[in-house]
Each structure stands twice: as structure tokens, then as C-alpha cells.
Amino acid sequence: MDPEALNPVIDKAVESGIPVVMFDADAPNSKAYAFLGTNNYYAGVTAADKMAELLNEAGGEVGVVTHPNQLNHKERTEGFRETIEKEYPKMTVVDVKDGRGDQMISKEVSEELMREYPNIKGIFASEANGGVGVGKAVIDQQKKGGDIHIISFDTDKGTLDMINDGIISATMAQGTWKMGYWSLQFLFHLQHDIAGELEGETNLPRYVDTGITVVTKDNVNEYYPGE
Amino acid sequence: MDPEALNPVIDKAVESGIPVVMFDADAPNSKAYAFLGTNNYYAGVTAADKMAELLNEAGGEVGVVTHPNQLNHKERTEGFRETIEKEYPKMTVVDVKDGRGDQMISKEVSEELMREYPNIKGIFASEANGGVGVGKAVIDQQKKGGDIHIISFDTDKGTLDMINDGIISATMAQGTWKMGYWSLQFLFHLQHDIAGELEGETNLPRYVDTGITVVTKDNVNEYYPGE
Numbered sequence: 001m002d003p004e005a006l007n008p009v010i011d012k013a014v015e016s017g018i019p020v021v022m023f024d025a026d027a028p029n030s031k032a033y034a035f036l037g038t039n040n041y042y043a044g045v046t047a048a049d050k051m052a053e054l055l056n057e058a059g060g061e062v063g064v065v066t067h068p069n070q071l072n073h074k075e076r077t078e079g080f081r082e083t084i085e086k087e088y089p090k091m092t093v094v095d096v097k098d099g100r101g102d103q104m105i106s107k108e109v110s111e112e113l114m115r116e117y118p119n120i121k122g123i124f125a126s127e128a129n130g131g132v133g134v135g136k137a138v139i140d141q142q143k144k145g146g147d148i149h150i151i152s153f154d155t156d157k158g159t160l161d162m163i164n165d166g167i168i169s170a171t172m173a174q175g176t177w178k179m180g181y182w183s184l185q186f187l188f189h190l191q192h193d194i195a196g197e198l199e200g201e202t203n204l205p206r207y208v209d210t211g212i213t214v215v216t217k218d219n220v221n222e223y224y225p226g227e
Numbered sequence: 228m229d230p231e232a233l234n235p236v237i238d239k240a241v242e243s244g245i246p247v248v249m250f251d252a253d254a255p256n257s258k259a260y261a262f263l264g265t266n267n268y269y270a271g272v273t274a275a276d277k278m279a280e281l282l283n284e285a286g287g288e289v290g291v292v293t294h295p296n297q298l299n300h301k302e303r304t305e306g307f308r309e310t311i312e313k314e315y316p317k318m319t320v321v322d323v324k325d326g327r328g329d330q331m332i333s334k335e336v337s338e339e340l341m342r343e344y345p346n347i348k349g350i351f352a353s354e355a356n357g358g359v360g361v362g363k364a365v366i367d368q369q370k371k372g373g374d375i376h377i378i379s380f381d382t383d384k385g386t387l388d389m390i391n392d393g394i395i396s397a398t399m400a401q402g403t404w405k406m407g408y409w410s411l412q413f414l415f416h417l418q419h420d421i422a423g424e425l426e427g428e429t430n431l432p433r434y435v436d437t438g439i440t441v442v443t444k445d446n447v448n449e450y451y452p453g454e
Contacts, residue, residue: 039434178432185412205263205405207436213428 003027003071019190021204023179025072033195033202034186038174039209040072044079044126046212047151050170051080051122052088054149059090060121063113065099065106065130076126076153094120099130106133114141114148122149128156128171135167155215155223163220173223175210182208230254230298246417248431250406252299260422260429261413265401266436267299271306271353273439274378277397278307278349279315281376286317287348290340292326292333292357303353303380321347326357333360341368341375349376355383355398362394382442382450390447400450402437409435 003026010030013020019033026035051062064080067073081093094117099106106125110133114120123138125131131152138148152159152171162168186204189195196202215223234257240247241258253262278289291307294300308320321344326333333352337360341347350365352358358379365375379386379398389395413431416422423429442450 036432042434175432178430181430182432201440203405203408205402205409205435206438207266207269208432209434209436211433 004029006030019187021183021186021190023183024174024176033190034183034204034206034208036179036182036186036208036210038072038212040075041079042209043153043172043174043212044076044081044124045083046079046214047076047124047153047172048080048083048088050214051124051149051151052084052091054151054169055091055121057090058121059088061092061094061117061119062122062124063094063117063120064096064124064126065109065113065134066096066126067101067130068096068098070101073126077124080124080126099125099127099133101127101129103129103133103136106130107137108133110134110137111140120148122151125150125152128152128154128159131168131171132156132158132162135162139167157224160215160220160223163215163217166217170214170216173213173215175213178210182210231256233257246414248410248413248417250410251401251403260417261410261431261433261435263406263409263413263435263437265299265439267302268306269436270380270399270401270439271303271308271351272310273306273441274303274351274380274399275307275310275315277441278351278376278378279311279318281378281396282318282348284317285348286315286319288319288321288344288346289349289351290321290344290347291323291351291353292336292340292361293323293351293353294328294357295323295325300353304351307351307353326352326354326360328354328356330356330360330363333357334364335360337361337364338367347375349378352377352379355379355381355386358395358398359383359385359389362389366394384451387442387447387450390442390444393444397441397443400440400442402440405437409437 006027007030010020010032014031021034022032023036064077066077084091084093097109097113099109123134125134134150149169152168155173159171195204233254237247237257237259247259249259249262251264291304293304311318311320324336324340326336350361352361361377376396379395382400386398422431
């Protein structure tokens with residue numbers, strides 16, 4: 001996502017008196033009144049805490065498969081890495097691989113990771129396609145007796161199925177319902193002039209972190225659509 | 228603030244079915260449903276951006292007077308320091324002094340700072356008592372022909388008066404109105420069962436950054452009580 005590309009359109013709408021709030025992806029230099037979405041750094045912190053819990057006291061080597069050129073994935077990786085460095089001295093982040101948001105490439109770089117670090121105990125995949133790719137690599141590995149914990153991101157069907165099958169240990173569910181609901185509340189406030197001025201400062205918080213829920217085998221069934 | 232001290236009381240209330248949200252200061256390990264307040268790290272980032280603007284292209288040496296043992300002040304200082312390191316290569320944070328949240332001590336450590344770094348161009352005070360102390364030190368300095376930009380925190384009368392007098396260049400106003408208003412909205416949602424379950428997960432965002440407004444001579448009069 002290019003955080004600047006929509007600025008002219010957003011600003012034109014706001015200048016015409018049309019309330020605009022952003023959700024999921026921000027345009028911080030636009031005139032939008034608020035942003036509601038996941039704080040990606042803290043999502044990475046949560047993933048690190050969960051990984052530490054999965055590896056118990058033992059700790060060990062862990063890796064990351066991510067999209068290193070995209071800001072949101074960079075932030076997730078930083079939150080994961082910095083938390084492990086600061087909070088969990090028994091764990092080490094040995095490598096960060098570029099899975100390019102692609103299932104096949106993520107599978108390949110995971111196999112590389114497992115070859116280069118035969119004692120690796122966990123992999124954090126910062127997005128869903130990557131997570132399924134890592135899962136496929138680990139299925140092959142398990143046939144050889146390996147045991148690697150995977151933490152993934154989002155709640156695509158492929159990810160949920162792998163949680164049900166015990167391949168992926170946990171995934172980070174974003175607060176998409178909250179994004180929609182509170183965006184609408186904010187627009188309602190703007191439209192009915194109960195959030196202060198339409199021009200200039202309003203009484204809306206500029207930044208709302210809609211948070212992360214950790215999905216595991218225990219609660220995975222609540223995340224399938226229609227349930 | 229001890230972020231753990233109130234946990235038993237908060238948890239007891241929540242377990243009895245009483246909705247609890249936190250504002251201004253969080254208790255992250257309690258059962259409170261949400262927190263609404265200032266992201267102190269980003270407040271420090273904003274202070275750094277404002278300091279860079281005040282020093283224009285010239286840059287130079289800047290210092291901090293803070294309360295180094297309190298988490299919120301530590302975060303403000305980190306946001307200030309890291310932003311200057313990353314974004315403003317012409318500026319250097321030469322020292323961080325402990326003003327202990329006291330006006331006299333903050334005045335003394337500011338005098339020390341100006342003695343040790345005679346070319347110092349700016350001081351960020353992370354809280355209001357400290358800011359007024361720094362201001363008093365700079366008044367004495369100005370009599371000797373010095374010119375130092377001060378950025379302070381909060382909108383106490385002493386701070387606002389010093390902005391009107393041109394001693395303090397800017398102060399960071401917290402979104403206190405937003406904290407109160409949106410806390411009430413969240414409690415309303417919990418009480419009327421429109422935010423999901425009272426027990427377990429709700430549809431409230433756990434963390435709301437109510438943001439910072441930069442107050443300068445241009446808008447200071449809006450911040451006096453009763454206006």
C-alpha cells in the first residue's frame with residue numbers, strides 16, 4: 001500500500017465537507033479524520049509472546065518469513081524481533097527470510113531456513129500466504145520427525161484448516177469487525193456535528209488500535225465464515 | 228503510576244459485571260475492557276518534529292529534562308531521542324537530565340545543561356513542572372543574550388503563561404476531552420450489551436491513542452480554562 005497515493009482524493013472529499021476516516025491502511029499525511037486498524041508493531045509483540053509460550057521454558061532458535069519491503073510487515077517483524085531480544089533471552093531470531101507474500105516461495109525459504117538451522121524450533125509468518133507455505137514445508141519436515149511451531153497472520157481458510165490439523169499453532173486475527181463498527185461511529189459523529197468542527201480539529205481520536213486476537217485450536221472454529 | 232496496583236480491584240469489578248475502562252493511565256494486565264490515552268512514545272516523536280521545525284535547517288544540540296524512572300516519561304524521551312537520531316541528522320540529543328518532576332530541580336539541571344553545552348539550542352521538558360523550571364533557567368540565560376527553544380508538556384497555567392510570554396515555544400496538549408467522551412461511549416456500549424459479551428472478548432478496541440495537539444502562541448488562548 002502506498003500511504004501517499006490517495007491523499008489528493010481524500011483531501012478533496014474532506015475539503016468538500018465529506019467526512020473521511022481510514023480503516024485497515026492509513027494515509028497519515030492526508031486530511032482524513034481518523035485511522036482505525038492494527039498496530040502492526042504490537043501484533044509482532046503479541047506473536048513473540050505467543051511463540052515464547054509455545055516453546056515454554058526451553059526457548060531456542062526461531063525464524064521469520066515475511067515481506068521485508070512492505071511497511072506493515074516490517075513493523076510486525078520488528079515487534080517480533082525486538083520483543084524476543086528484550087524479553088526472552090533463551091530465544092534467538094536466527095534469520096528473516098523474504099517469502100514475497102507467495103506460498104511457493106515461502107515454502108522454499110522455510111526449507112532453506114530448516115536446512116541452515118537444523119535446530120530451529122519456530123517460524124513466524126507475517127502474512128497468510130506465507131504462513132500456508134511455511135506450513136507445507138513443515139509437513140514435509142514432520143514426516144522426518146521434526147517439530148516446529150508456526151505462528152501465522154490473518155484468518156484465511158487455508159490458515160484455519162492448518163490450525164485445525166495442528167500444523168500451524170496460532171494465527172493473529174485482526175479486529176476487522178471493530179474497524180468497521182467504530183469507523184461508522186466516527187462518521188456518524190462527523191456527519192451529525194457531534195465530534196466538533198468538520199474543518200480543523202475534531203474530538204475523534206486520530207489513531208485507534210483495533211488489536212489482535214490469538215487464534216489457536218481452542219477457538220479456531222469461531223473464525224470460519226458463517227459461524 | 229504503578230500499572231499493577233489496581234488490578235485486583237478492577238478485576239473484582241469486571242467479574243461482578245461492572246464495566247471498567249481505563250483512561251489516561253492503563254492497567255494492561257487487568258481485566259479492564261479498553262484504555263484511552265496518550266501514546267507517550269508518539270508524543271515524544273511529535274515533540275521532536277516540532278523541535279526540528281523550531282530550529283529550521285540549522286539543527287544543533289538539544290537536551291531533555293525528564294523523570295527518567297517513570298514509564299510514561301521514559302517513553303516520551305525515547306520517542307524524542309529516537310526520532311532525532313533517525314530523522315534529523317543535523318540535531319544531536321546531548322544529554323537527558325533528571326528534573327524529578329520538580330520545578331526547582333528542573334531549573335538547576337537546566338542551568339547545568341547550559342553550562343556543560345554552551346551551544347545548546349533547545350530543551351524538551353517531558354512534564355509541566357519541569358517545563359516551568361526550564362523556562363525560569365532560560366529567562367536568566369536570555370538576560371545574558373542566549374536563545375533556547377523550550378518544548379514542554381501539558382497545559383497548566385504556568386506553562387500557558389510562559390508560551391504567551393515567548394519563553395516556552397510549544398507544549399504538547401493531551402486529548403483529555405477525547406479520553407472522557409470515548410470512555411463514556413465505551414461504557415455505554417458495555418452497559419447496553421452492544422459491544423458483545425461482558426465476559427470474554429468485546430468489540431471495543433483495547434487501545435485508543437487520543438493523540439497530541441501542539442500548542443504555540445498562535446492557539447494558546449484556547450487552552451486557558453473557561454475559554
